[in-house]
Amino acid sequence: MSEYRIQGATGDWEVVIGMEVHAQVISHAKLFSGASTEFGAEPNTQVSLVDAAMPGMLPVINEECVRQAVRTGLALNAEIHQWSRFDRKNYFYPDLPAGYQISQYAHPIVGEGWVEIELEGDVTKRVGIERLHLEQDAGKSMHDQHPDYTLVDLNRAGVALMEIVSKPDMRSPEEAGAFLRKLRTLLRYIGACDGNMEQGSMRADVNVSVRRPGEPFGTRCEIKNVNSMRFVMAAVEYEAQRQVDILEAGGVIDQETRLFDAGRMETRSMRSKEEAHDYRYFPDPDLLPLEFDDAFIEAARASLPEMPDDKRRRYVEDLGLPSYNASTLVMEREAAEYFEDLLARLAKATGKLEREVAARASNWILSDLFGHLNKAGRSIADSPVAPDAGAELLMLVIEGRISGRVAKDVFEEMFASGRRAIAIVEEKGLTQVSDEGALAEIVEKVLAANPAQVEQYRGGKTKVIGFFVGQVMKETRGQANPAVVNKLLKERLDG
């Protein structure tokens, strides 16, 4: 457990964090209308009569959104409610066409669950999930498009959101960041949300309070719409310190809604508890309660991929990967899939067990491939080097057909041109030389040219063998098999 403490003038304070995450459901159509959910379309082109709340229009639930909520619930190890209900949350605003938002207030589709977060130093921690419910998004009010008017874009109005509410289980900015990161990983794994925080398809409201360790919860403030991992951590840090300063000065915390200002990296008051709306929730009479059977849940469960925690465990226990490698690979489903695809091909090509080549494969992905992808600003999904091409390259190394050094140059070329490793190696004649007769000649030549170093070696400074290996490599343009060269050098020098 991390022991994050804020050192105040009067002693230590503990920060308590809970989160409400709004995740836009991946679905072609909105929660209650057939309108498209495509992002970036011209304003007000993805709006049905239902979304615009025309007179006499009625909502009809989109089953795909329900399925995604159930899948998410299962991924969160949560209780699935086979009976849930939609309520109306009433308030007036131009980007809320019906004058109410359809949401699940009293009876959410998903109940309590948990996620495991990974912290520094191989520590894991469970963060409780309070609930998950389905609701409609509102449209977008744009105040900066016209000098005199606010313009409204209803493309987003009615899009399905999942509101995922955590328990107040986080105790540091690191844990808050790790929770959000883990949630994003899970949602992306199961394809329920694209997790894109810049486009707003995932948004977090963060609840922060402070207390003396061991004491009851303090009064919390809710920080709205914090739209990046970094901002979540910064907002928690700032807000906790602000509350400590107030308490230590003898003040009290007002329960209020605050806004995170990313420009100044601080939180600002938005509205107090007294200014809170009375939303007049009541069951939406246009919709029947949402009910489904066990078969629906089982079908949802069957559609889930292997979850990242399971993958990570398998990578460490079955494949023998270092835990850092395993954790990094499972963070994105695409990376894990790339790894598994490459590994299977590599094992097959070399006739070895996956376990025997897993470490090399993971190291290559994490260093060489990720390094190049990052530099090129590309994601693993559109890597110019596909898993089969990567497997071919590593196979050449494992079979001793090219050296590790040559492999780096070949990969460079593969990444730039998209060509295959064997083609490059053959064309440039880069095949590793393991023929002892051929190499013995070169070894002989190198020793003859460097008598001083030979003296040193024989005088006990055996480390200079590295120098000779380097020279042989230089002569062979990196193609010499280093093991053979080592052997020949030792025979010649020690003999």
Add this chain to the structure above:
Amino acid sequence: MAELHELDLAEARDLLRRRVISSRELAEALLTEIERAAPLNAFLTLDRERTLAMADAADAALAGGEHGPMTGLPVAIKDVFCTEGVRTTAGSRILENFIPPYESTVTANLWRAGAVMLGKTNMDEFAMGSSNENSAFGPVRGPWRNGKGEDLVPGGSSGGSAAAVAARLAPGATATDTGGSIRQPASFTGTVGMKPTYGRCSRYGMIAFASSLDQAGPITRTVRDAAIMLGAMAGHDEKDSTVVDRPVPDYEAALERGVKGLKVGVPKEYHSAKTPKEIEDLWLEAIEWLKAAGAEVVDITLPHTEAALPTYYIVAPAEASSNLARYDGVRYGLRVMPDEKASLTEMYEATRGAGFGREVKRRIMIGTYVLSAGYYDAYYLKAQKVRALIARDFAEAFETVDLILTPTAPSAAFALGAKPDPIAMYYNDVFTVPSSLAGLPAISVPAGTDGQGLPLGLQLIGRAFDEETVFAGARVLEEAAGFSAAPEPWWKKGS
């Protein structure tokens, strides 16, 4: 042969199929009657061209030997049903110029069955009222007059539809019933009004008042016509989650089943000292008619009847306060800017202040109040619980009886302006509201007249989705009552 405009739907259907008359002749005759009946103010919008074009299309279909269940039959449409390209106001100033770009499912079903639209009928604003005095476009004058020659209300909220059918301006009209808005005006005007089971007709494109109660149905002059029309209006619809997916029976085929062997309940709670003796007497007389037709009539109890009216006047306004939030001046309908620099809130206030009438505002305020924090449990939640008890009363009664017989309304039509007190006005719904809260099918059949010659209706309530038995019972009452009175067409004098 009766004059064209006096034909009922079944008669006209027969003559159209035999090609004795054309749909165009029929439509023209009715349009002429509608013009002459301008003093009734029963219609808000007419579109002669469209009506005749639809009639011509029907005639062409009939000439080709093709006919649907209602081909060529002209009907009037309550202005709460959205009709594509034809102004739809819901009787409100806020939608005075609203032309929907879509068609309600109920009207679309009628057009698919071959029906022809005569025009849009006047109604209480957003279907809130029992006298049609709450229309933004002036009250409907009922076609009947009492002994003093006063103008009487036609009932509400479907006052325009009821008046049009009673005055022989249309053989049938669509209507909607939330707490009695089909049955009470039918009772006041000597017409048949059928409110089917909640979920029988789609609410898509029907401007909402109270979503959990609103249900479409027909007003006609005979029980057979109501069966014909409901058969065309009803059916499953993917655009309404609350409509049931079960086949629509052939209601007309059920008409002559009779009541022999059926058990009819007479609830003791519906006897009231406030009910005029003529109505009580008519009710007792109807018991004898049913007995004579072979039914067994038994006394039953519906213990929570007294709580129905207050329950209704919590549930319906609560839903209305939310349903009507969309009329905010932002996207369509009336927008009032008090001045150029008006704020958003000032625009909302001015728009809704000018756009809604007194009764609508009253119900929005009641609804907002009963849903407010601190009052929700005492009002809305309690009302929902009582509603469940009322439904249970009926369910228990229907374990032993097949139909329930009651008066439709506690009085005959009253004079325009006679009930300025809203509470007195709400009392009109006392006999119709319980079955609305339970979602059950109920019909009003003209059964006699009072001392002033004004029509009085009786109500038959059936089991959920057992409209067939309701129609069969209604047919027996209709036959026995032999109601043949028609209003004196005073509105034609001097024209």
